[in-house]
Amino acid sequence: MVNTLYLPEIREMLQDGESKQLLEFCTALHPARTAEFMEGLSADESWQVLMHADLATRVEIFSYFEHDKQLDILSTQNRDQLAELIGQVAADDRVDVLDALDEEIVKDLLSRLHIDDRRDILRLSQYPEGTAGSMMTSQFAQVHASCTVRQALEELSRQAEELETIYYLYIIDDDDHLQGVVSARRLVASMTRPDRKLSDLMETKVMSVNVAEDQEEVINRVAKLDLLAIPVVDDQYRVLGIITHDDVIDAMREVATEDAHRAGAVNPLEDSYLKTAIFTLCWKRGIWLVVLFFFAQLTALALSRYDAELAMFAWLIPFIPLVTSSGGNTGSQSATLIITALSQGHVTVRDWRRIAFRELLMGVILGSVLGAIGYMVALVWGHDSASATVIPITLLFVVVAGTITGSALPLIFKRIGWDPALMSNPLVAGIVDILGIVIYLNVAILLLAKT
Amino acid sequence: MVNTLYLPEIREMLQDGESKQLLEFCTALHPARTAEFMEGLSADESWQVLMHADLATRVEIFSYFEHDKQLDILSTQNRDQLAELIGQVAADDRVDVLDALDEEIVKDLLSRLHIDDRRDILRLSQYPEGTAGSMMTSQFAQVHASCTVRQALEELSRQAEELETIYYLYIIDDDDHLQGVVSARRLVASMTRPDRKLSDLMETKVMSVNVAEDQEEVINRVAKLDLLAIPVVDDQYRVLGIITHDDVIDAMREVATEDAHRAGAVNPLEDSYLKTAIFTLCWKRGIWLVVLFFFAQLTALALSRYDAELAMFAWLIPFIPLVTSSGGNTGSQSATLIITALSQGHVTVRDWRRIAFRELLMGVILGSVLGAIGYMVALVWGHDSASATVIPITLLFVVVAGTITGSALPLIFKRIGWDPALMSNPLVAGIVDILGIVIYLNVAILLLAKT
Numbered sequence: 001m002v003n004t005l006y007l008p009e010i011r012e013m014l015q016d017g018e019s020k021q022l023l024e025f026c027t028a029l030h031p032a033r034t035a036e037f038m039e040g041l042s043a044d045e046s047w048q049v050l051m052h053a054d055l056a057t058r059v060e061i062f063s064y065f066e067h068d069k070q071l072d073i074l075s076t077q078n079r080d081q082l083a084e085l086i087g088q089v090a091a092d093d094r095v096d097v098l099d100a101l102d103e104e105i106v107k108d109l110l111s112r113l114h115i116d117d118r119r120d121i122l123r124l125s126q127y128p129e130g131t132a133g134s135m136m137t138s139q140f141a142q143v144h145a146s147c148t149v150r151q152a153l154e155e156l157s158r159q160a161e162e163l164e165t166i167y168y169l170y171i172i173d174d175d176d177h178l179q180g181v182v183s184a185r186r187l188v189a190s191m192t193r194p195d196r197k198l199s200d201l202m203e204t205k206v207m208s209v210n211v212a213e214d215q216e217e218v219i220n221r222v223a224k225l226d227l228l229a230i231p232v233v234d235d236q237y238r239v240l241g242i243i244t245h246d247d248v249i250d251a252m253r254e255v256a257t258e259d260a261h262r263a264g265a266v267n268p269l270e271d272s273y274l275k276t277a278i279f280t281l282c283w284k285r286g287i288w289l290v291v292l293f294f295f296a297q298l299t300a301l302a303l304s305r306y307d308a309e310l311a312m313f314a315w316l317i318p319f320i321p322l323v324t325s326s327g328g329n330t331g332s333q334s335a336t337l338i339i340t341a342l343s344q345g346h347v348t349v350r351d352w353r354r355i356a357f358r359e360l361l362m363g364v365i366l367g368s369v370l371g372a373i374g375y376m377v378a379l380v381w382g383h384d385s386a387s388a389t390v391i392p393i394t395l396l397f398v399v400v401a402g403t404i405t406g407s408a409l410p411l412i413f414k415r416i417g418w419d420p421a422l423m424s425n426p427l428v429a430g431i432v433d434i435l436g437i438v439i440y441l442n443v444a445i446l447l448l449a450k451t
Numbered sequence: 452m453v454n455t456l457y458l459p460e461i462r463e464m465l466q467d468g469e470s471k472q473l474l475e476f477c478t479a480l481h482p483a484r485t486a487e488f489m490e491g492l493s494a495d496e497s498w499q500v501l502m503h504a505d506l507a508t509r510v511e512i513f514s515y516f517e518h519d520k521q522l523d524i525l526s527t528q529n530r531d532q533l534a535e536l537i538g539q540v541a542a543d544d545r546v547d548v549l550d551a552l553d554e555e556i557v558k559d560l561l562s563r564l565h566i567d568d569r570r571d572i573l574r575l576s577q578y579p580e581g582t583a584g585s586m587m588t589s590q591f592a593q594v595h596a597s598c599t600v601r602q603a604l605e606e607l608s609r610q611a612e613e614l615e616t617i618y619y620l621y622i623i624d625d626d627d628h629l630q631g632v633v634s635a636r637r638l639v640a641s642m643t644r645p646d647r648k649l650s651d652l653m654e655t656k657v658m659s660v661n662v663a664e665d666q667e668e669v670i671n672r673v674a675k676l677d678l679l680a681i682p683v684v685d686d687q688y689r690v691l692g693i694i695t696h697d698d699v700i701d702a703m704r705e706v707a708t709e710d711a712h713r714a715g716a717v718n719p720l721e722d723s724y725l726k727t728a729i730f731t732l733c734w735k736r737g738i739w740l741v742v743l744f745f746f747a748q749l750t751a752l753a754l755s756r757y758d759a760e761l762a763m764f765a766w767l768i769p770f771i772p773l774v775t776s777s778g779g780n781t782g783s784q785s786a787t788l789i790i791t792a793l794s795q796g797h798v799t800v801r802d803w804r805r806i807a808f809r810e811l812l813m814g815v816i817l818g819s820v821l822g823a824i825g826y827m828v829a830l831v832w833g834h835d836s837a838s839a840t841v842i843p844i845t846l847l848f849v850v851v852a853g854t855i856t857g858s859a860l861p862l863i864f865k866r867i868g869w870d871p872a873l874m875s876n877p878l879v880a881g882i883v884d885i886l887g888i889v890i891y892l893n894v895a896i897l898l899l900a901k902t
Contacts, residue, residue: 030656188617
């Protein structure tokens with residue numbers, strides 16, 4: 001929902017060149033709110049409004065703009081003014097935006113930046129998407145262990161405005177190796193003894209992540225340890241940057257949404273639902289629908305092989321959806337449970353024996369329950385008790401096939417290095433459907449052929 | 452995976468009463484790691500180990516134990532020692548654990564606590580699960596606006612060890628009304644002018660949440676604003692507590708996992724997969740399987756009404772799974788897209804017209820594509836072009852029925868105040884299946900009866 005409340009006023013102010021009122025608009029509210037009220041403005045208009053605020057406010061409001069709007073502005077506005085802005089945007093955020101921008105424009109913008117900023121951007125943008133490196137910022141507080149509390153506080157006070165977080169002070173040696181960490185909390189608590197060395201205060205048991213580690217690993221560690229930030233180190237344990245809590249929160253949201261979309265057989269959207277073009281949405285859904293259609297065709301093929309039997313025992317036909325959906329549903333459940341447990345680190349591929357045992361047992365229990373209900377349904381529908389037996393026996397086998405297949409597929413994907421989340425609910429259901437048909441009709445042939 | 456590496460050593464140390472070594476074990480590593488190494492120990496053993504450490508370390512390691520182990524320890528160990536521990540556990544964490552504990556034990560433990568702690572626990576535990584109130588802690592830094600920078604720093608320095616976060620200082624008036632906030636960053640940056648009043652420094656545009664607001668709202672706001680903590684206020688804008696970033700991260704994980712489980716038609720687990728009893732898992736899955744079985748039965752009923760037509764046109768039978776799964780899959784996709792967009796605040800129920808239009812259009816596009824493929828499949832299978840037309844026309848209608856139903860159901864649930872996430876992928880698929888059968892056979896009758 002775009003907030004259109006102030007749009008006419010803002011446009012009028014722009015037309016009349018009311019500098020004072022525009023500045024007032026930029027500073028009267030929390031920058032997140034200001035950004036919200038500007039959602040309906042074009043890139044041109046938004047930039048014009050921002051030019052009436054001082055640089056710091058401009059950067060703040062810009063940071064709250066939607067990703068698309070940021071790109072729009074960076075692609076169309078005055079490059080020198082943009083470079084000035086980029087110089088002040090948080091180190092990790094600007095890399096994310098520039099990564100999505102046209103290469104020509106990035107080159108031109110970089111050439112207008114201060115050399116330190118340029119180097120920083122190039123350094124941060126070299127890490128592949130989805131790794132700890134791609135999440136980190138280079139703006140963190142680092143000092144030497146020989147520093148005193150007073151010196152550290154003075155240093156922090158001087159740098160406070162530039163740093164992404166001042167809440168952890170990382171202690172490094174001459175070769176940038178991580179030695180310890182002192183929290184601002186600890187520092188403030190030690191203000192009464194300003195001459196104490198940081199080496200006496202520092203926590204040496206520091207949790208860190210390797211720059212190449214997966215972002216899911218980072219999320220799990222920060223979530224478990226309740227950290228404000230976690231240092232990112234290379235293989236030699238040198239600090240390259242830090243990942244702050246807000247980036248972890250952003251990554252968690254992204255991962256959760258991606259996983260939800262995958263579970264529903266939609267290729268993850270890059271933007272929100274209403275902002276994604278219909279054609280893009282069709283593509284992200286269509287590609288999966290076609291894959292699923294292929295599996296459904298296999299089911300159809302399996303069914304068509306039994307047309308003689310189906311003609312003979314026509315009463316089996318209405319039970320087809322009952323049988324296939326029971327297998328598909330238990331399969332979806334198992335896949336969901338294993339995929340979430342894998343992503344949170346609650347199970348690993350090495351637990352496969354325990355998982356197989358649990359799923360087998362659950363398959364037998366759940367299959368028996370559904371089988372019992374199915375048997376009663378078949379009797380109520382007027383089938384004789386001998387024929388009706390086909391239904392519970394089929395359901396038992398189909399449900400077990402569902403739990404085993406649904407839990408095995410994500411584990412196999414994980415094992416061969418694919419994303420287990422690709423095993424969407426519809427895909428698992430589609431695969432189990434084929435098994436369901438084959439089990440159903442073979443059970444029927446075995447039991448009914450005798451009579 | 453339980454880490455069993457040190458278990459034999461720890462047990463030996465316990466048996467031999469090696470106090471010094473046990474203390475060493477408790478303090479040598481990061482408390483999160485220590486807790487990990489103790490995972491395989493019983494509640495009794497764990498508590499014995501902890502009793503060798505000082506209270507602060509004991510509290511830290513205890514906080515990293517799994518929820519179940521915490522409950523186990525609290526239910527079985529010495530109440531006076533436990534009360535001492537609870538007195539030091541973070542205000543919001545202890546409420547979460549006590550909430551899950553037997554009422555008798557809680558009463559007894561509370562009676563052994565300091566009156567301030569007792570009151571604090573009772574106050575925090577009155578807020579219903581899932582609200583902002585249930586997430587907040589009462590341990591935050593609050594000062595009066597007339598305070599100076601020096602006074603504020605001294606106050607922080609004094610309280611630093613007790614507070615959940617010192618990174619925001621909330622400025623309140625005499626009646627506890629929220630007036631502004633000063634970040635520790637701002638405070639440290641202002642150290643050079645220690646006599647400045649906080650009223651000059653404070654940010655008055657403070658974002659807050661109401662104590663009764665939903666946790667999803669809290670998550671969305673903190674995620675959007677990149678906050679370390681957000682104040683919780685009552686209807687009179689008095690500060691009751693704060694919610695810190697780590698609680699937001701925990702809540703996000705919980706919500707994401709719950710939503711994933713619901714999407715896969717599993718009632719959300721309270722514990723991790725391997726730690727949940729098989730019987731509990733069966734119950735959480737079985738209840739949904741039975742509901743889904745009911746819908747599948749309706750599909751079976753619908754099918755059985757057309758047995759005369761199916762006997763006449765037996766070639767339609769193998770296409771049944773193709774038709775129903777296409778509808779079910781598009782329905783799952785639409786439901787997934789709308790449920791995630793609703794939970795992130797990207798769409799509201801009031802957007803229903805736009806959503807309906809988009810889904811209708813996508814249904815037509817995707818239905819046409821699948822229809823075209825389906826038509827070719829039918830031709831390849833040797834059906835004459837007139838009969839084969841049944842397939843594409845059916846697919847078009849079924850896919851549109853899928854997109855419309857899949858997107859409408861979560862919106863309707865939201866509108867009547869139910870959780871849209873209850874509309875799991877299998878449930879949407881099951882409902883659309885019924886429509887699919889009815890559409891399929893009516894299209895077939897209309898087209899084939901003529902010939």
